[in-house]
Amino acid sequence: MQFFGGSAAAEMTPSPAAPPGTATGLAGNNANMLYIFNRNGVCLLYREWHRPLHTLDAQQDQKLMFGLLFSLRSFTAKMDPTSVDKGNLGVPLLPGQGCSFYSFRTNTYKLSFMESPSGIKLILVTHPKTGDLRDALRYMYNLYVEYVVKNPLYVPGSPIKYANRFILYAIR
Amino acid sequence: MAPVVPRSGDAVFANVERVNAELFTLTYGAIVRQLLTDLEEVEEVNKQLDQMGYNIGVRLIDEFLAKSNISRCVDFKETAEVIAKVGFKMFLGVTATVTNWDVEGTSCSLVLEDNPLVEFVELPDTCQGLYYCNILSGVIRGALEMVSMKTEVTWVRDMLHGDDAYELRVKLIKQVPEEYPYKDDE
Numbered sequence: 001m002q003f004f005g006g007s008a009a010a011e012m013t014p015s016p017a018a019p020p021g022t023a024t025g026l027a028g029n030n031a032n033m034l035y036i037f038n039r040n041g042v043c044l045l046y047r048e049w050h051r052p053l054h055t056l057d058a059q060q061d062q063k064l065m066f067g068l069l070f071s072l073r074s075f076t077a078k079m080d081p082t083s084v085d086k087g088n089l090g091v092p093l094l095p096g097q098g099c100s101f102y103s104f105r106t107n108t109y110k111l112s113f114m115e116s117p118s119g120i121k122l123i124l125v126t127h128p129k130t131g132d133l134r135d136a137l138r139y140m141y142n143l144y145v146e147y148v149v150k151n152p153l154y155v156p157g158s159p160i161k162y163a164n165r166f167i168l169y170a171i172r
Numbered sequence: 173m174a175p176v177v178p179r180s181g182d183a184v185f186a187n188v189e190r191v192n193a194e195l196f197t198l199t200y201g202a203i204v205r206q207l208l209t210d211l212e213e214v215e216e217v218n219k220q221l222d223q224m225g226y227n228i229g230v231r232l233i234d235e236f237l238a239k240s241n242i243s244r245c246v247d248f249k250e251t252a253e254v255i256a257k258v259g260f261k262m263f264l265g266v267t268a269t270v271t272n273w274d275v276e277g278t279s280c281s282l283v284l285e286d287n288p289l290v291e292f293v294e295l296p297d298t299c300q301g302l303y304y305c306n307i308l309s310g311v312i313r314g315a316l317e318m319v320s321m322k323t324e325v326t327w328v329r330d331m332l333h334g335d336d337a338y339e340l341r342v343k344l345i346k347q348v349p350e351e352y353p354y355k356d357d358e
Contacts, residue, residue, distance in 0.1 A: 041353035118318040145238045
């Protein structure tokens with residue numbers, strides 16, 4: 001796979017096609033939904049591949065998702081038994097303070113989460129038996145940089161419009 | 173997968189796509205020249221360069237984070253080191269040194285001995301107030317703002333003004349905590 005931004009991203013990041021622990025990786029129709037949020041809670045990108053049930057309208061759904069992640073991060077930092085620097089539950093964390101979770105699993109799905117220090121949040125909802133997707137998320141962050149941030153027509157903070165190419169790579 | 177924080181940007185620098193240094197220098201020179209023609213006031217050019225740098229920094233931070241594998245810096249001291257050793261190396265191909273910390277550890281100087289932007293540049297008498305590399309201070313300000321640090325970046329020494337090195341003063345004003353972006357009644 002060749003990027004126009006040089007081969008660095010491709011070399012640095014492992015191929016997302018086969019994360020360890022999965023038979024099919026992301027490719028085998030494993031992913032259900034993908035969300036990308038920025039630091040202000042704007043949903044930059046939402047895509048779904050397999051989601052038979054919609055209970056809320058899209059905006060409500062995205063807001064809830066962001067809220068869940070926001071609270072969960074604050075909660076995980078509070079519960080952290082290893083660190084002294086906790087902050088109070090509900091009190092906003094400074095960047096770098098506390099810890100961050102990277103996935104949770106229910107009996108029907110698994111949610112994988114990555115947040116960059118600049119506040120970009122990548123969320124992937126997949127089959128519950130999917131393995132560790134952190135490498136895949138990192139890879140997608142690299143794609144975001146190549147195709148979105150480096151696009152001069154893209155206004156930072158606005159939803160990603162011409163996402164087709166980005167998505168095509170992401171789900172491979 | 174705890175990413176190891178690189179202590180230098182050499183590895184990243186070797187991997188990213190680069191442009192010819194002279195082309196880069198001359199392009200930047202042409203931009204500054206054009207700004208001087210368009211805006212006429214040196215002060216306005218400084219402002220415009222800073223704004224351009226800010227807009228670059230806001231985007232550049234994501235590339236920096238993605239390529240360098242840096243997760244989070246513990247404090248501002250580490251941040252300054254990372255900018256000097258990794259950031260400058262990655263995007264400019266030079267490294268800076270961090271010195272002159274104040275007592276509270278909130279402001280420091282980044283000293284550049286070598287600056288690829290100013291090859292072939294001489295300031296004419298009419299432009300003595302021009303901070304030719306003001307774009308750099310904007311980049312740093314923009315990038316740090318995206319990782320929740322409000323900073324103030326000023327030039328202390330400038331080789332084009334006859335000093336022996338480039339010195340950028342970076343002052344941390346405050347760290348902005350993450351906030352819940354939605355209001356309740358929305």
